[in-house]
Amino acid sequence: MSASSSEQAVRDPEAGREVIAGGIRTNVHDLGSGAPLLLLHGSGPGVSAYANWRLVMPALAQQARVIAPDLVGFGLTRRPEGFQFTIKNWRRHVLDLLDELGIERCDVVGNSFGGALALSLAVHAPQRVRRLVLMGAAGVPFTITPGLDQVWGYEPSLEAMRGMLDLFAYDRSLVNDQLAELRYRASLRPGVQEAYRDMFPAPRQRWVDALCSDQDAIRALPHETLIVHGRDDRIIPLDNALTFHRLIERSQLHVFGCCGHWTQIEHAERFARLVGDFISEKDKS
Numbered sequence: 146m147s148a149s150s151s152e153q154a155v156r157d158p159e160a161g162r163e164v165i166a167g168g169i170r171t172n173v174h175d176l177g178s179g180a181p182l183l184l185l186h187g188s189g190p191g192v193s194a195y196a197n198w199r200l201v202m203p204a205l206a207q208q209a210r211v212i213a214p215d216l217v218g219f220g221l222t223r224r225p226e227g228f229q230f231t232i233k234n235w236r237r238h239v240l241d242l243l244d245e246l247g248i249e250r251c252d253v254v255g256n257s258f259g260g261a262l263a264l265s266l267a268v269h270a271p272q273r274v275r276r277l278v279l280m281g282a283a284g285v286p287f288t289i290t291p292g293l294d295q296v297w298g299y300e301p302s303l304e305a306m307r308g309m310l311d312l313f314a315y316d317r318s319l320v321n322d323q324l325a326e327l328r329y330r331a332s333l334r335p336g337v338q339e340a341y342r343d344m345f346p347a348p349r350q351r352w353v354d355a356l357c358s359d360q361d362a363i364r365a366l367p368h369e370t371l372i373v374h375g376r377d378d379r380i381i382p383l384d385n386a387l388t389f390h391r392l393i394e395r396s397q398l399h400v401f402g403c404c405g406h407w408t409q410i411e412h413a414e415r416f417a418r419l420v421g422d423f424i425s426e427k428d429k430s
Contacts, residue, residue, distance in 0.1 A: 159172075159193045159327075159331065160172060161194070161195075161213070164245055166238060166245045167237065167241030169225055169238060171214055171217075172193075172214065172215040172220055173215070173242070174198075174202065174211065174212075174214075175212055175213075176206045177205070177209055177210050177211045178209075178210050179208060180209055180210065180251070181210045181250075181251035182205060182252045183248075183253045183254070183263075184197075184202070184254050184259075185239070185263050186198065186215075186256055186258075186259050187256045187257035187259050188257060188259075188345070189257075189309060189313070189328070190309065190328065190341060191327070191332035192219055192328065192331075193221065193331060195213075195220070196324070196327060197256060197259075197409070198211075198213050198409065200409065201416060201420075204414070204417035204421065205421060208424075212246065214239070216235055216238065216262070217234070217238050218230060218337075218343075218344060220331065221334075223336060224336065224340045230343060230344045232265050232355060235262055236262060236269060236270075240266070240270060243273060249273070250275050251273070253266060253267070254280065255280065255282055256280045256282070256409065257281050257380065257381055259282075260282020260283060261357070261358070262356075263278070263282070264279060264282065264358050264363065265284070265358055267368055268363065268366065271368070274368055275368070276368060276371070276423065277369070277370040277371070278370070278372075278420055278423065278424075279370065279372050280372075280374070280408055281374055281375060281378055281381045281386075281408065283381055284385075284389075285357055285388045285389065285392075286353070286357055287353060287382055289349055290379060290380060290382060292380045293349070293380050293381065295308075295309075295312065296312065297345035298349070299332070301329065301332045302329075306328055309328075312379055312405075312406070313379075313407050314406075314407060314411060315404050315405040315411060316411065319410065363389070364392045364393070364394075366394075369395045369423075370389070370395060371399065371419070371420065371423045372386050372389045372390055372393075372396055372398045372399070373386075373408050374386035374398075374399075374400050374401070375400075375401050375406060376400050376402045377402075381406060383400065386398060386400065399419060401415070
């Protein structure tokens, strides 16, 4: 086997390419061509862009340029010294990344914590967002669920990670032990758990509140918005999706039955088709 073949064989699938965004070395998956589609992952332990979006990126890349970064403190994007974990700083990182990639405007899909970030992006930099997809999203007030409190309080062990998957998925058979192993190993990378503990220390209701956007600002959003939620989500309540649908005038709501927090994993084909159809619709504005 040649050296290049050997490197390819052992290459970490979570590694995309490195982009310096606002001085931060950022791991980004960048695939496909066409109008840019930004995918923002959630905040579960061991999460990365690849772990979150791996099942839908190939399908979405057939019609768009898919940009899926590891946000600061997650995956292979290390936390720079002095970086404070706030929605404002994460938003700045995303905007710096778009600037570095030369992307003026894009469709944005956000999952859970990433949904709150996508919403914040649309509120504070509306000109950078074309269409918005909120999937199992935080970003409006709710009482923290026992599931989310457990997720944010994760301490590394394979058993604990398997327990996380039981919380995330409606049908545990759809999220196998290979995924648990992937995310457990990721949570053991140097500095990862230390950063994770700093993000959401107890009491954790304050971090739910810190991710919220102003409801008048949400109500004023001009963007066409697709809201997606699992009916059986034990991490982020379905009521969040109903609240978004009430607040955002140009919104549509799709609720998946027999689905927990991971629509993009439990119903990957349907989710990719739903998002693909949404972003390919003719602009009605």
